[in-house]
Amino acid sequence: MEKVAFNIEQIRSQFPTLARTVNGKALIYFDNGATSQKPQVVIDRINEYYTLENANIHRGVHTLSQEATTAYEEARISIQHYLGAQHAHEIIFTKGTTDSINLVAFSFGELLQKGDEIIISAMEHHSNIVPWQMLCERKECKLKFIPMSPKGELDLETYKELLSSKTKLVAVTHVSNALGTVNDVNSIISLAHNVGAKVLIDGAQSIQHMPINVQDLDCDFYTFSGHKLFGPTGVGVLYGKEVTLNSMPPYQGGGDMIKEVTLEKTTYNSLPHKFEAGTPHIAGGIALGTAFEYLNSLDMEALQQHEKELLDYATGQLQRIDGIQFYGEADYKVSVISFLIEGTHPYDVGTLLDKMGIAVRTGHHCTQPIMDFFKIPGTIRASFAFYNTKEEVDIFIYALQRAVRMLK
Amino acid sequence: MKSIQEIEREIIDEFSIYDDWMDKYEYIIEIGKDLPLIDPSKKSDDKLIKGCQSRVWVDAEKKDGKMIFTADSDAIITKGIIGLLIRVLSHQTPEKVAKAELGFIKEIGLQEHLSPTRSNGLVSMIQQMKLAAIKQSTL
Numbered sequence: 276m277e278k279v280a281f282n283i284e285q286i287r288s289q290f291p292t293l294a295r296t297v298n299g300k301a302l303i304y305f306d307n308g309a310t311s312q313k314p315q316v317v318i319d320r321i322n323e324y325y326t327l328e329n330a331n332i333h334r335g336v337h338t339l340s341q342e343a344t345t346a347y348e349e350a351r352i353s354i355q356h357y358l359g360a361q362h363a364h365e366i367i368f369t370k371g372t373t374d375s376i377n378l379v380a381f382s383f384g385e386l387l388q389k390g391d392e393i394i395i396s397a398m399e400h401h402s403n404i405v406p407w408q409m410l411c412e413r414k415e416c417k418l419k420f421i422p423m424s425p426k427g428e429l430d431l432e433t434y435k436e437l438l439s440s441k442t443k444l445v446a447v448t449h450v451s452n453a454l455g456t457v458n459d460v461n462s463i464i465s466l467a468h469n470v471g472a473k474v475l476i477d478g479a480q481s482i483q484h485m486p487i488n489v490q491d492l493d494c495d496f497y498t499f500s501g502h503k504l505f506g507p508t509g510v511g512v513l514y515g516k517e518v519t520l521n522s523m524p525p526y527q528g529g530g531d532m533i534k535e536v537t538l539e540k541t542t543y544n545s546l547p548h549k550f551e552a553g554t555p556h557i558a559g560g561i562a563l564g565t566a567f568e569y570l571n572s573l574d575m576e577a578l579q580q581h582e583k584e585l586l587d588y589a590t591g592q593l594q595r596i597d598g599i600q601f602y603g604e605a606d607y608k609v610s611v612i613s614f615l616i617e618g619t620h621p622y623d624v625g626t627l628l629d630k631m632g633i634a635v636r637t638g639h640h641c642t643q644p645i646m647d648f649f650k651i652p653g654t655i656r657a658s659f660a661f662y663n664t665k666e667e668v669d670i671f672i673y674a675l676q677r678a679v680r681m682l683k
Numbered sequence: 684m685k686s687i688q689e690i691e692r693e694i695i696d697e698f699s700i701y702d703d704w705m706d707k708y709e710y711i712i713e714i715g716k717d718l719p720l721i722d723p724s725k726k727s728d729d730k731l732i733k734g735c736q737s738r739v740w741v742d743a744e745k746k747d748g749k750m751i752f753t754a755d756s757d758a759i760i761t762k763g764i765i766g767l768l769i770r771v772l773s774h775q776t777p778e779k780v781a782k783a784e785l786g787f788i789k790e791i792g793l794q795e796h797l798s799p800t801r802s803n804g805l806v807s808m809i810q811q812m813k814l815a816a817i818k819q820s821t822l
């Protein structure tokens with residue numbers, strides 16, 4: 276696709292959901308951190324697959340199967356190019372971030388010994404905590420945490436002290452879904468490599484907001500979900516360095532991941548198939564490739580600039596609301612704002628905003644340790660995508676003031 | 684004393700005058716402010732229902748053969764809905780509470796708050812109110 280200049284109206288017209296009404300009001304969708312809306316090209320691609328191409332992949336000589344296989348493998352290549360990965364077979368299709376992390380926790384985890392250490396951070400999503408806790412229980416390893424400051428920034432000095440030759444893996448989020456903080460993953464990665472540890476970057480909240488190049492980052496794993504970057508649900512990616520992936524045993528057994536099976540013994544297929552047992556989400560993988568092509572057609576710099584303006588504008592407007600308290604005030608943030616308003620409960624605010632057509636997230640955002648850190652049960656979170664506008668922010672502020680007046 | 688059905692009908696009539704969501708919620712918030720509050724000494728963990736969105740405390744007693752409920756929540760809309768439920772269920776016999784279907788919630792357009800995925804504690808609260816009534820009816 277050819278790159279086109281940033282035109283918000285044109286971009287919005289490509290997302291059919293944005294044109295609908297909710298409770299009689301034009302929808303304002305500020306829950307992009309949970310999932311993004313889908314552009315028409317992605318919806319059309321899924322439709323086209325099931326209408327014209329549907330067949331199982333990697334296992335048929337007939338035309339449909341070959342076409343489907345080609346489309347699926349081309350999607351892998353689109354993703355490889357977008358991420359700047361060295362090889363297409365370093366792109367493993369999974370169900371999403373959670374699935375990708377569980378794959379690593381199991382397969383890479385098999386290589387760990389009793390007493391080995393894993394480091395995560397105080398601002399992880401539950402899906403980047405629980406799999407490591409399970410692994411540590413299974414393998415008698417130790418889990419350590421990089422603490423964070425009240426501004427919501429990781430304390431890299433303490434991180435340096437946590438690192439040692441016992442550290443085998445560091446798994447941290449690139450961007451916090453609850454706070455918006457962009458972590459200094461370059462430093463985190465190089466410090467880990469200095470002690471010989473591998474690094475997994477949870478990219479669920481970063482890839483939709485900034486260019487990602489896995490070779491520049493030099494991370495060993497990078498994970499994300501299709502649905503948060505304008506693709507379908509149920510499909511995601513685990514990027515892994517070839518050497519590391521090759522050193523790991525398979526995750527699940529089944530079709531597609533084998534080279535040869537006798538009743539006694541199986542030899543495993545090579546990458547990426549070794550980690551892709553069973554019939555995958557074919558339509559999802561293909562449409563995820565389309566989502567990346569769509570992103571490629573946009574001017575990423577202009578999008579980032581627009582999102583930054585939204586973040587600054589909304590933060591400024593919110594600051595004028597009496598009794599507002601922000602959670603996550605890092606110097607470097609993406610367009611995510613978590614807050615509470617004194618004397619109101621997030622559930623009430625969220626319910627009233629919904630009645631005015633505005634979708635925000637309320638609650639703990641699957642990050643209970645962050646909520647415990649701030650000693651709050653949850654927050655209200657507005658998270659913007661590039662298709663949101665300042666006009667929507669204005670309506671949101673107005674609606675929020677109305678809700679607060681009703682509740683106080 | 685009015686029957687459960689009569690009170691439900693009354694509430695449906697009251698809500699029928701609001702055609703705007705915000706007016707409806709304004710009314711629910713008012714009801715929330717008048718909720719018969721649980722005695723603070725009873726606001727203990729065993730009376731607490733933890734939803735991940737809002738928290739609810741509920742207490743049940745039997746007086747003169749009738750169930751009496753008191754409750755509280757940290758969210759005012761949740762409190763308003765509890766207020767409606769208590770208006771319907773308090774001062775009724777345990778048997779009637781146990782059997783109440785509470786269809787009025789749907790009729791006034793608030794069923795979304797009773798969806799288990801909403802996780803605001805209300806679904807568990809209704810279960811607890813009914814359980815308390817069932818216990819009382821067999822004593």
Ligand SMILES: Cc1ncc(COP(=O)(O)O)c(C=O)c1O
Nearest residue numbers: 371372373400402448452479500
């Ligand atoms: C930072 C982060 N990690 C992981 C996940 C889990 O993603 P999924 O539910 O798509 O597997 C999310 C989703 O909210 C997230 O924000």
